[in-house]
Amino acid sequence: MYNDKVLDIFANPKNVGEIKDADGVGTVGNASCGDIMQVYLKIDREKGIITDAKFKTFGCAAAIASSSVATEMVKGKTIEEALKIRNADVVETLEGLPPQKIHCSVLAEEAIAEAIKDYQKKVSGK
């Protein structure tokens, strides 16, 4: 049911790990539902550009592949651009997901948004 692109990204995901001094961290999902996605962002505050992104995910192959794609997409983007990324963009990069797996791409979109929200909260708090 998975296409070769999804399997390939699942087998060789990019950006796995944590950023110790991350500027924004977003966590979505919960273990009892079978998915948790955690995204770490390093952001250049002067330019408002995402310079690095990493993830840790508890979930299925689609969740891991979506995390890899989404973190890859946000790198080099401004916050405004990153917030425009939709789950459909993740699905497109994956060349499609089975219908019951679309929610994994939604989680990826939400995790990015949460991490940015976390960053904005930190910035405005200072």
Added chain:
Amino acid sequence: MKVYLDNSATTAVDKEVLDAMLPYFCEIYGNPSSLHAFGRNAQKAVDEARAKIASILGAKASEIYFTSGATESNNWALKGAIRASKNAKKHMITSAIEHPAIMDTCHELEKEGVEVTYIKVNHEGIVNPEDIRAAIREDTVLISIMTANNEMGAIQPIAEIGKIARDEGILFHTDAVQAIESQPINVDNMNIDMLSLSAHKFHGPKGIGILYIRSGVRLDKLIHGGHQERRQRAGTTNTPLIVGMAKALEICARDRDRNNRHMSELRDYFIDRVLNEVPYSYLNGGREKRLPNNVNMSFGFIEGESILMTLDLKGIAVSSGSACSSGSLEPSHVILALGVREELAHSSIRFSLGRDTTKEEIDYTIETLKETVDRLRGMSPLFNVEKGTGSYV
């Protein structure tokens, strides 16, 4: 290396079975219902197959009905028995760990006003026969309890349940699909009134099964049409698959003891090694009263489908009770019924061994599993790799 550890999903057709079937495709292809010699020759093969299957189960040939498989058999047994009952109110008893072919049929019957009691199991996955006795009511028509569970291999006390049903004058059906390969069954000794089988679980072909119906038991028909199967189940008799199923059952009964010894040895070796060598690994179900080919384990802080897919990348075929692998939102109802927490039910993996599984394959699987678990824990936000510990909060 390619390793197939999904024998509870389906098995390879035995070469002897294939050879037995082949003449019935292009040579002896007559319709067994036809009067001419083409038909009679096919009918002879069907009669022999029926007699062989009956004798292995301790039944009469006239009590064996061929179906398209156990899903149809289960549908027929439950709907047929309930609809044939003259009770004003109708109640049936089943377990909380049945296969969807029973569960979904029960839900359908509930829509028709039938009341269904789902008996819980203990943490080893076993139904207590006394719980069944206690659930029996005036209007109980039928008890249906699987002989052994397909996901975690718990073998149920079928003979005791059959005795209770017989004493109370209630029909007793059992779905023996997963059990038949390793468990000898005698329908008389076990007081079984109806029994479902699928050939593809014991190295026979897909698309063929039986429903054993004790003589005297009245069921409404499920499939209407021609007069095949003593007018009880319509549809052109599938000679080659029936011949193949009989051959497969014959081989299964003949080699059962040897295969059981082989598989249970490998199963125990597998479970012991994984529990010892993989931290936060848990066996689902008990060690006693477990099918010789079943290993079902959960692995903390990672999700089952990603374990399955990583093993698949390494050539190893298994199945998972995670919601993600079934396309539903809930993890396996069977693993949850054991009292396993949801997070761990999502991480459950079934390794179902086969009679041809080798120790080399098991060793390769264990080594690959260890790498897989490490890889996924390295990605998991719930696991701290440096400390080697995890937490769900």
